[in-house]
Amino acid sequence: MFDLHAPTLADLMWLPGLIIGFTVHELGHALVAYWMGDRGDLTRGRLTLNPIQHVSWLGLAAFLLLGIGWAKPVRLRPGAFKHPNLGSLLVSLAGVTANALLAGVFFLMIIVAGLAGTAIARQVGVSPRTVANILFAGRSLTSSGMIVAGFTGSVVNVNVALAIFNLIPIPGFDGFHALFSLFRLATRRKLSDQERQQTQAVVAFEQGNYYARTGRTAEAVEAWRRAAQLYPSFYSALYNLGLTYAQAGHRSAALGALANARLAAPSVDDLQRVNALLKQAGWDSSDAPPPVTVAALPALPVVPLAPDEEAAVGRRRVWKVIGIAVGAVVGLVAYTVLMTFLALLAAGMRV
Numbered sequence: 001m002f003d004l005h006a007p008t009l010a011d012l013m014w015l016p017g018l019i020i021g022f023t024v025h026e027l028g029h030a031l032v033a034y035w036m037g038d039r040g041d042l043t044r045g046r047l048t049l050n051p052i053q054h055v056s057w058l059g060l061a062a063f064l065l066l067g068i069g070w071a072k073p074v075r076l077r078p079g080a081f082k083h084p085n086l087g088s089l090l091v092s093l094a095g096v097t098a099n100a101l102l103a104g105v106f107f108l109m110i111i112v113a114g115l116a117g118t119a120i121a122r123q124v125g126v127s128p129r130t131v132a133n134i135l136f137a138g139r140s141l142t143s144s145g146m147i148v149a150g151f152t153g154s155v156v157n158v159n160v161a162l163a164i165f166n167l168i169p170i171p172g173f174d175g176f177h178a179l180f181s182l183f184r185l186a187t188r189r190k191l192s193d194q195e196r197q198q199t200q201a202v203v204a205f206e207q208g209n210y211y212a213r214t215g216r217t218a219e220a221v222e223a224w225r226r227a228a229q230l231y232p233s234f235y236s237a238l239y240n241l242g243l244t245y246a247q248a249g250h251r252s253a254a255l256g257a258l259a260n261a262r263l264a265a266p267s268v269d270d271l272q273r274v275n276a277l278l279k280q281a282g283w284d285s286s287d288a289p290p291p292v293t294v295a296a297l298p299a300l301p302v303v304p305l306a307p308d309e310e311a312a313v314g315r316r317r318v319w320k321v322i323g324i325a326v327g328a329v330v331g332l333v334a335y336t337v338l339m340t341f342l343a344l345l346a347a348g349m350r351v
Contacts, residue, residue, distance in 0.1 A: 009143060011064050013150040017158030018060060019051050021099055022071035025162060026054040028098030029074035029091055036087035038080040040206030046074050076177065079199025084191050089181035092174045096163040103159035109332060110135050110152050113340040120344060130347040135339065144346040152339050201231035208240065217244060218300040228260070228294040235264040239274065241297060246281045248300060254281045256292035263291055 030046035046053055056072050063069025074091075081087030114135050118128035132138075134145040137153025167175040183189075208223030221244055227237040238261035245254035258278050265271040283289055 009146055013137070013146045013154050014063070014158055015060070016150045017155040018063060018069065019055055020155055021102065021159045021162045022056075022060075023049060023051045023054045024098045024102050024159075025095040025166070026071050026074050028094040029076075032091045032094040033074060033076070033081075033087070036081040036083070036090065038077055038203055039210075040077070040080065040203035041210060042075050042077075042206065044206075044210060077199050077203065078181075079191055079196040080203040084196070085181055085185040085189070089178055089185060092177040092181055095174055096166050099159040099163040099166075103156045103163070105332070106152070106155045106159070109336045109339070110156065113152070113336050113343065116336075117340045117343050120340070121347065121349070124344065124349050126344060126347045126349045131343050134343045134346050142346065145343075148339065148342045148346045152343070197230045201227045201234055201237070204230065205234065205237045205240075208237070212240070212244070217248070220244065221300045225294060225297055225299065228297075232260075232294065233264040235261055235266055235270060238264060239270075239277075242274070242277060242281070244300075245297075246277065250298065250300075251282055253298050255283055255289040257297055258283075259289040259291040260294070262288055 026046060027049065030043050033043050034047060054071055056070055059070035061069075076088060076091060078084040078088045114132050117131040117135060120126075121128040121131045130145075134141060134148050135152045137149035137157060141149055166173055167178075169175040169179050204223050204227035208220045208227065211217070211220035211223060221241065224237045224241045224244075228234050228241065231237075238257050242254050242258035242261055245251075245257055255278065258274055258281065262271065262274045262278075265274055278289070
C-alpha cells in the first residue's frame with residue numbers, strides 16, 4: 001500500500017524536478033504530435049513551457065503524500081497523423097526522450113558547477129566535498145543544501161526516474177503505447193478510413209477555430225471546409241462557415257452552408273440557432289434553402305504579402321530563432337553560475 005505521510009523537506013526537494021520534468025515530458029509529446037500532423041487546439045494549447053498547462057496539481061500533491069504522481073496527459077490522436085502508427089510510436093517515446101535529454105543537460109551543468117565550485121571552495125575555506133555533495137543531491141544535507149540540491153542534482157534524479165518509470169509496458173504508460181504502436185507498425189495494421197477521417201475533421205475544425213481567433217479568416221474558412229468535406233455532417237464546421245460567409249457578405253455561400261448545418265443540427269437549440277442565422281442572412285421563406293455540396297462552397301481570397309513584407313517576415317523568424325538559441329545559452333550559463341554560488345553559500349562560504 002502507499003505510505004500516506006506529511007511532506008518533509010526531503011520530499012519538497014523533489015518538487016522543482018517534478019515540475020520541470022512533467023512540463024518537458026508533456027511538451028515533448030505535444031511537439032512531436034504537432035510535427036506529425038496534429039495541429040488542433042488540444043495540441044497547440046500544450047506547445048508551451050508554462051507548467052500550468054502541463055502539471056496536474058492533484059498529481060503533484062499525490063506524489064508528496066503518497067509517493068506517486070502524474071501530469072496532465074497530452075491526448076494521443078493517431079488519426080490526425082500523416083503516418084498514424086509511426087506517429088504514435090514517436091509521440092509515445094517523445095516524453096521519455098525529453099526527460100533523458102533534460103537530465104543530460106542538467107548533469108553537464110552540475111559537472112561544470114562542481115568543477116568551478118570545488119575550485120573556489122579551496123580558495124574560500126569551504127569543503128569541496130560538501131559543495132559537490134550539495135550539487136549532486138547527496139546524503140546528509142542541511143536545509144539550505146536541500147533547497148539548492150532541489151534545483152540541481154534532484155532535477156537529474158527526477159528526470160531519469162520519470163524516463164525509466166514511463167517506459168514500463170503497462171496500460172497508461174508511454175512504454176505500453178510505444179509497444180502497441182510498434183506492434184501495429186510491424187503488422188502494418190491501419191486505422192479504418194472512417195476513424196481517420198473523423199479525427200482529421202476534428203483537427204481541421206480546431207485549426208479553423210485557431211485561425212479565426214488570430215484574425216486569419218481565409219485560412220479559417222479553408223480549414224472548416226476541409227473538416228466538412230471529411231465529415232459532411234459536421235454541424236459546428238458548417239455553422240461556422242455559414243456565419244463567416246454571412247459576415248463576409250457572401251449571401252449564397254452562407255445560405256448553402258447553413259442549409260447543410262440545418263440538416264446536421266444535433267438538437268432543437270442548434271436548429272433554432274441556424275434558423276435565426278438564416279433570417280439574418282436574408283432568407284425569409286418558410287421553406288429551408290436547398291443544401292449544397294461542401295466542394296461548392298467558395299474559399300475566401302487571401303491577400304498575399306508584398307515581397308518586402310514577406311522578406312521582413314522571414315528575417316523576423318530567423319532572428320527569433322537566433323534569439324531563442326542565444327537566450328537558452330545565456331540562461332544555462334547564468335543558471336550554472338547561480339547554482340555554484342548558492343552551493344558555496346550552503347556549504348558555509350561567508351559573503
